[in-house]
Amino acid sequence: MDSRQRTLAAVRPHGRTGVELGPLDRPLVHRGDGDILYADHLSTDDLARKYAGHAAAGPRARGALVEVDLVLDRQTLAQALGDRGSVDYIVASHVIEHLPDPVGWLRDCAEALHEDGLLFLAVPDMRFTFDRGRTLTTVGDLVGASLTRPTGPSPAQVYEHFSRAVQVDAKAVWAGRETRFPLFTGHGPEAGLEHARRIHEAGGTIDVHCSVFTPDSFVSVLGEVIAIGLVPFAFAEFTPTQPGEIEFFALMRKCEGLAPVKRAAFTPRSDRPAPRPAAPGWRSRLSNARRLGDPR
Structure with missing residues (x-):
């Protein structure tokens, strides 16, 4: 299945109300699939201006972008929904890695969902993207951000991006043709x-990947964040990166009120060097992440 097919199979939009975050010109859920609202940090006109001539984003003319229903600038999704109330599902493709505070964002998503509502995530696998040379995000990174509540990437995250972003050939990685991929020009x-230094001294923000994951690390890190009670979600389904692809998928179910486990038995490990969908062991960690009420 492609990304859209996986999304539709996961959230079953017909007869339900949902939100897709940051769809730009490539929504996974279409208007005809069900009652869908599109949300972004800017209006459609402002997005068209932002991405005009943006080499990495490609051509995004005003007419190609979806019409944004909910503008999230300086407000949470629940606040933007207002009198519409909570929704059945949220779709976020290649969003979580851009967020300075993923834990806070997950809590905001939970606030906008019905009880048992679904959050469907498509996340880039750093082994097959320009993040390949970076260090995996840790639980400590996420916990620290949840306490300091940053509104933009840290100088450390900015440094990591601009110092290590490489031109990865995903096909070569899957084929086992290991090589030293070149840095992007100007990096x-x-x-x-x-x-x-500029971000530290002048403030402001810049769009970089604040977090980087592999399938195994994502299950491990998010599992521990769930286990210690920071976010009211549990894993419902998980699809590791499939051969030839560059992203993995997680379906999270809102589980408000479940007690955190007493002991988090999640062992982060790096599967970055191997061109495999996931390292052995992610299934057991996923099972642990589902059993939120089991203190073993």
């Missing part, structure tokens, strides 16, 4: 330091 340690 490297010096550029990383320059951008990090």
